[in-house]
Amino acid sequence: MERLKLETCFTPALFEPGLHSGSTVVIIDILRATSSICTAFEHGAESIIPVAGVEEARTYKNRGYLVAAERDGIILDFADLGNSPFNFSRENIRGKTIVYSTTNGTGTIRMASSAGCIVIGSFLNLSSLCNWLIQGNQNVLLFCAGWKNRFNLEDTVCAGAIAERLLNSSGYSTICDSTTAAVDLWSVAKNDLRGYIEKAAHRNRLKKNGLDDCIDFCLTADYTEKIPYIKNDILLSDIR
Amino acid sequence: MERLKLETCFTPALFEPGLHSGSTVVIIDILRATSSICTAFEHGAESIIPVAGVEEARTYKNRGYLVAAERDGIILDFADLGNSPFNFSRENIRGKTIVYSTTNGTGTIRMASSAGCIVIGSFLNLSSLCNWLIQGNQNVLLFCAGWKNRFNLEDTVCAGAIAERLLNSSGYSTICDSTTAAVDLWSVAKNDLRGYIEKAAHRNRLKKNGLDDCIDFCLTADYTEKIPYIKNDILLSDIR
Numbered sequence: 001m002e003r004l005k006l007e008t009c010f011t012p013a014l015f016e017p018g019l020h021s022g023s024t025v026v027i028i029d030i031l032r033a034t035s036s037i038c039t040a041f042e043h044g045a046e047s048i049i050p051v052a053g054v055e056e057a058r059t060y061k062n063r064g065y066l067v068a069a070e071r072d073g074i075i076l077d078f079a080d081l082g083n084s085p086f087n088f089s090r091e092n093i094r095g096k097t098i099v100y101s102t103t104n105g106t107g108t109i110r111m112a113s114s115a116g117c118i119v120i121g122s123f124l125n126l127s128s129l130c131n132w133l134i135q136g137n138q139n140v141l142l143f144c145a146g147w148k149n150r151f152n153l154e155d156t157v158c159a160g161a162i163a164e165r166l167l168n169s170s171g172y173s174t175i176c177d178s179t180t181a182a183v184d185l186w187s188v189a190k191n192d193l194r195g196y197i198e199k200a201a202h203r204n205r206l207k208k209n210g211l212d213d214c215i216d217f218c219l220t221a222d223y224t225e226k227i228p229y230i231k232n233d234i235l236l237s238d239i240r
Numbered sequence: 241m242e243r244l245k246l247e248t249c250f251t252p253a254l255f256e257p258g259l260h261s262g263s264t265v266v267i268i269d270i271l272r273a274t275s276s277i278c279t280a281f282e283h284g285a286e287s288i289i290p291v292a293g294v295e296e297a298r299t300y301k302n303r304g305y306l307v308a309a310e311r312d313g314i315i316l317d318f319a320d321l322g323n324s325p326f327n328f329s330r331e332n333i334r335g336k337t338i339v340y341s342t343t344n345g346t347g348t349i350r351m352a353s354s355a356g357c358i359v360i361g362s363f364l365n366l367s368s369l370c371n372w373l374i375q376g377n378q379n380v381l382l383f384c385a386g387w388k389n390r391f392n393l394e395d396t397v398c399a400g401a402i403a404e405r406l407l408n409s410s411g412y413s414t415i416c417d418s419t420t421a422a423v424d425l426w427s428v429a430k431n432d433l434r435g436y437i438e439k440a441a442h443r444n445r446l447k448k449n450g451l452d453d454c455i456d457f458c459l460t461a462d463y464t465e466k467i468p469y470i471k472n473d474i475l476l477s478d479i480r
Binding site: 178 | 250251253254387389390391392393396415416417418420421424425427428439440441442444
């Protein structure tokens with residue numbers, strides 16, 4: 001049996017859409033967009049409308065939607081919620097549709113919209129996501145949101161954690177240097193993941209803004225079994 | 241004393257020229273451009289004229305220059321030499337000016353031309369280069385040529401080897417995730433560098449074309465003390 005292809009893209013600036021049509025694309029932006037999305041669905045959100053621009057988010061707010069929106073880690077003045085998974089409590093969001101705009105994550109989701117299938121990845125849904133990918137029969141692209149088109153460590157080690165499991169299954173192989181690097185960085189990080197993420201530039205950005213309280217939570221494996229996915233530009237709870 | 245900044249760029253697609261004016265930029269394309277350039281100067285080349293395009297190389301050839309040119313690892317039909325460091329023997333190049341066009345390396349050199357100072361890095365001149373950088377007083381960008389705008393392992397681990405030495409000196413610090421990743425990948429690779437590079441996609445590209453005979457040589461530390469540099473768009477032997 002020919003093995004399925006596994007590839008990794010470190011930032012939107014390196015994304016080559018033509019190469020991945022038909023693939024399953026896993027969006028990874030663990031501090032904090034994809035962790036928050038997984039948390040929202042675990043806590044009963046009905047759907048999430050991702051928007052890339054601030055003005056688009058404001059328009060939805062004026063039409064009465066619940067809006068979660070931040071830029072550079074700071075909640076926007078018109079928004080109901082920020083981008084911390086702690087904002088997506090059951091009380092805040094159960095049964096609701098949320099309009100969600102973030103610095104990196106939602107733009108990345110939009111970029112990948114030409115792919116066959118787009119799902120949301122984080123440590124919070126690691127096992128469930130990997131098991132679903134292994135049972136599937138699609139090439140996979142792990143698409144890290146990065147930070148303003150730059151490489152970042154936290155999304156890369158999460159991609160490495162996913163890649164390790166897929167490559168340990170018999171179904172996947174890779175000839176992609178980015179995937180090899182992600183797996184090797186995960187091998188360095190995994191014995192002390194919290195300590196490793198201390199080195200990440202974005203961890204220090206969040207700390208400066210007092211927004212780093214959720215980092216330990218975002219590094220927690222298997223908080224949920226939900227695998228959020230995109231259908232008609234809307235995020236829904238679980239692809240299974 | 242404030243420490244100097246050390247940053248790493250994985251591919252030309254991620255290069256942000258505005259951030260690095262005044263910095264020393266180290267171009268890294270170890271399989272095979274920057275290894276060949278270091279070898280050429282160790283073997284007595286007078287100067288190297290880097291050109292990005294095939295037609296530009298052909299024009300120089302028609303004017304009587306010695307031309308080294310390849311695309312995708314294959315020597316071009318009009319060229320005198322290919323891109324293997326083994327082509328740059330003393331007999332071939334001592335005292336000569338070489339016109340040199342390669343797939344990734346020379347284009348990268350051109351891109352960085354707005355930087356303060358551009359030098360050539362490889363394992364072949366590792367110690368000499370690092371000692372010179374440590375004695376200098378400039379911010380440093382390690383600029384990996386990558387492969388067709390993609391991340392590659394071999395240039396990244398070389399960047400990591402350089403970064404490790406600079407960070408171990410008291411002069412440099414980094415808040416750049418790419419630099420941290422490069423150092424960590426080097427830490428994984430360094431105990432069996434040849435074995436590690438077996439995993440690299442480009443090593444397999446070269447192997448397929450029978451061009452992998454020079455890889456062991458390209459991974460040799462300190463074959464030369466030369467630090468090639470750019471002056472007026474020409475590569476010269478040693479910046480010291």
